[in-house]
Amino acid sequence: MLAMYYSAKGNTGKSLEFLYKGYHLAVKIGNKSLQANIAGKLFSEYHYLKESDSALKYQILLNSLEEELNNSETERELMRIELTTKFKEREQLRELEQRKKESRYLMIGVGLLLSLAILGLLFLLSQNRLKRIRLQKDLSDLSSRNLELEKAALEKELEIRNKELTTNVMYLVQKNEYLTEIAGQLNALKNTLPEKNTQAVSRLINDLKSNRNDNIWKQFEIRFQDVHQELNLRLNERFPDLTPNEKKLAAFLRLNMTTKEISAITFQLPDSIKTARSRLRKKLGLPQDANLIAFLESI
Numbered sequence: 001m002l003a004m005y006y007s008a009k010g011n012t013g014k015s016l017e018f019l020y021k022g023y024h025l026a027v028k029i030g031n032k033s034l035q036a037n038i039a040g041k042l043f044s045e046y047h048y049l050k051e052s053d054s055a056l057k058y059q060i061l062l063n064s065l066e067e068e069l070n071n072s073e074t075e076r077e078l079m080r081i082e083l084t085t086k087f088k089e090r091e092q093l094r095e096l097e098q099r100k101k102e103s104r105y106l107m108i109g110v111g112l113l114l115s116l117a118i119l120g121l122l123f124l125l126s127q128n129r130l131k132r133i134r135l136q137k138d139l140s141d142l143s144s145r146n147l148e149l150e151k152a153a154l155e156k157e158l159e160i161r162n163k164e165l166t167t168n169v170m171y172l173v174q175k176n177e178y179l180t181e182i183a184g185q186l187n188a189l190k191n192t193l194p195e196k197n198t199q200a201v202s203r204l205i206n207d208l209k210s211n212r213n214d215n216i217w218k219q220f221e222i223r224f225q226d227v228h229q230e231l232n233l234r235l236n237e238r239f240p241d242l243t244p245n246e247k248k249l250a251a252f253l254r255l256n257m258t259t260k261e262i263s264a265i266t267f268q269l270p271d272s273i274k275t276a277r278s279r280l281r282k283k284l285g286l287p288q289d290a291n292l293i294a295f296l297e298s299i
Contacts, residue, residue: 003041016045032072036065180267234299239283246280249273254296 003022006014019042026034039062046055183205231254235242242250252262259270259277266273281292 003038007041007045012045012049016042019045032065032069036062036069039065231296231299238299242280242283245276246283249276249280250296253277253293256293 003015003018006012006018019038023035023038023042026038039058043055043058043062046052046058186201186205189201231251232247235247235250248266249262252265257265259273262268262273263270268276277292281288281290284292284295286292286295
């Protein structure tokens with residue numbers, strides 16, 4: 001500022017003195033811009049004084065300083081551009097990382113939602129399956145109870161019909177015994193009658209015996225087959241070699257009839273019935289210690 005003041009006063013010597021001092025201070029503090037400014041003023045002063053060499057010297061110094069300043073400015077600009085570019089790159093990377101994080105969070109959120117939806121669906125399916133299983137179990141229990149009730153009803157009905165059949169058998173036994181008694185009385189009476197009447201009495205006795213044997217068994221067989229249809233079918237299926245008399249004996253035994261009762265209805269001696277039971281046991285493949293009646297009940 002002092003140099004500019006003395007230059008304005010026309011005191012070139014003082015102006016140059018302060019310009020030199022200012023230049024050295026600018027060099028000392030390393031201020032290139034101030035050095036270039038002072039070099040320009042020194043050039044102007046020497047140019048004004050028509051000292052070409054000194055003017056050229058400071059012109060060259062000015063050009064050099066301006067070039068350095070320009071280079072520095074360029075470097076600063078390049079550095080600014082580089083820093084800006086790096087900053088933008090970092091910003092872009094940060095934004096990219098942020099978008100990646102957001103994408104990951106979004107995927108995690110979607111995954112969690114899908115997992116919850118799948119878990120909810122599986123829960124509903126499991127609940128429906130449990131309901132179906134419970135319903136099937138209830139239906140099965142109900143069906144089992146119905147079967148048990150039906151079985152109990154059938155067993156009760158079978159027991160009643162067995163009792164009816166046993167009663168009917170006893171009635172037939174009594175009827176048979178009654179016919180036998182009548183036939184015996186007629187047979188005794190026949191000897192006291194005239195010869196012309198004995199033939200008629202003999203025919204009557206034979207008719208009673210025939211009715212006693214055939215009709216009684218037919219009535220019994222019809223009633224027994226009505227109550228125990230499966231026994232006959234299973235005996236025919238498993239033991240096709242059984243004779244009709246053996247099947248009759250099996251039917252009587254199935255009703256828990258004693259040897260005496262069977263003898264009364266079949267007019268066979270008890271020993272004959274015992275022999276027939278032994279033959280039946282062999283045909284059924286049962287050992288001697290096996291319960292024949294229990295086996296017939298299990299068929």
